[in-house]
Amino acid sequence: MIISARGLRKEFTVSRKVGRFRRERHVVSAVDGVDLTVERGELLGYIGPNGAGKSTTLKMLTGVLTPSAGEVSVCGLEPVAKRTTLARRIGVVFGQRSQLWWDLPLEESFSLLRHIYRVPEGDHAARLKQCTDLLGLDEFQRTPVRQLSLGQRMRGELTAALLHGPEVLFLDEPTIGLDVLSKQAVRTFLADVDKRGDNTVVLTTHDLADIEKLCRRLVVIDHGRVVHDGTLDELHARYRSRRTIVADLDNPWPEGLTLPGAVVTAVEADARRVTLTLDGMAAGEVVAALAQAVSLRDLSVQEPDIEDVVARLYRDES
């Protein structure tokens, strides 16, 4: 177990102006008792809506923020107390923060990082070559970072995070704001990192395509609490009961009719098409009940896709 967190919390006291002079202080629980374990070699998708506490969690795991309560250990180290030791063993990309030297060519950042992390020349060259090949860095290695496109910069950031051979890679929204091609490149690259299995990866993202392509395990958080921890399939299974039935009827839907185990979510087409969302009951029973109540012309059962599942998950928990 390379990462473990027990009852991890972070509270921020924020003060807000009320009226002209008075300030009102209140406490925001950004992370509210997160338990998390990650095994070596895993790729974990840490997902949740905006403001759920993803970045705050990552900052506590990397030693940037001191937790308000709870225990954390990453690579067997307490992140804040052993910050510099830990820094050599992890790689971090925060989508909005750069690890590169803004005014210098990308390749100079890489060579500075080699010295900062004291990477032997051979290891550095080998890793750099691997990243260059996979991410196509050749075209812009000599360009000052401030002149790179976001997609190019992100490829540089990923390389910078990997050059010292970290055991754990923390990626906070690495695909946010990227163009389609760059997103694809980053995703393929991460899939490759995962396949090699040398690094444990914790990835936060909003991008459902990232999740479907990369994350076997998902931890979903909302309001600072873990609301799901399991595979994508388990997430589906948990919400499979939320499939929908769309029925076309011979006669208009009788107003006020209810069925056990399902909720009417839409009545359309002159009340001759009704959408029912299953709520806990098996589809068969609801269909049977429906057939008894009305005269069916056509019927289909629709599986939720990941997008719906996650959207619903967010909605339910909030």
Next chain:
Amino acid sequence: MADIRDTARVYGRVLRAQVRSQWQYRTSMVLEILGSMVVNGLDIATVFVLFSVTGALGGFTGTEVLLMAALSAASFTVADLVAGSADKLREYVRSGLFDSLLLRPLSALLQLAVITFALRRIGRAVQGVVLYIVALCVADIPWTVERALFAAIVPISGAVFFASLFIGGATVAFWWVESGEVANAFTYGGRDFTSYPSTMYGGWFRDLFTLGIGFGFVAYFPSLVLLGKPDPLGLPTAVAWGSPLVAVVAACVATAFWRFGVRHYRSTGS
């Protein structure tokens, strides 16, 4: 020992990269260096004129007062070169950029010093040191080996003292991002205070600043040691010889405060 040398080399490299970045804007930088040297040169000229006109001050002769002013200037400008940009911490805290310093396997404080290093301050530091050397030459100093050593150490310890103030003041930003120029008022006030003999001031104010905060140990007491004069205020000469230790204490307090501050760093939501 080899390890310390390696570490120093790493910071040296990062510093050079920083200077290389700044060098891209060299025209404006050269102008700034020249500009600040002119301004500072005028300052120095004022000091000279002041002492040639008024001569004695607070019971000391013109050259003695000059020595105190010069030692204060050398200490301050060297500290300013090394740590004067520490107040940039505010921007790093406000924007959350401080995160990236904490993610590297280096001291956050030294990184801050290196990345905010302002080459344009080098002119003033050189002037400060030159002024000090001139003052040492014109002052009436009963030279001994001990005094020569002491003369070499005190501008460094004075710089450490001021750098501690810069760092302590900057650290406040971890709690109070809007701290603005409050901290600078303190450091710049300290520079002005140390430029004149403590005997010029009076009452509890003098005792608080000279002994309580320790400003007297930057230029006043060390100058007395160099001049071989007893303190009119009654501090034993042996204690005055210990002035550099006060800087060590200040540095310890400042770094402890800094560490405490880093643990209260809040970053920003993202």
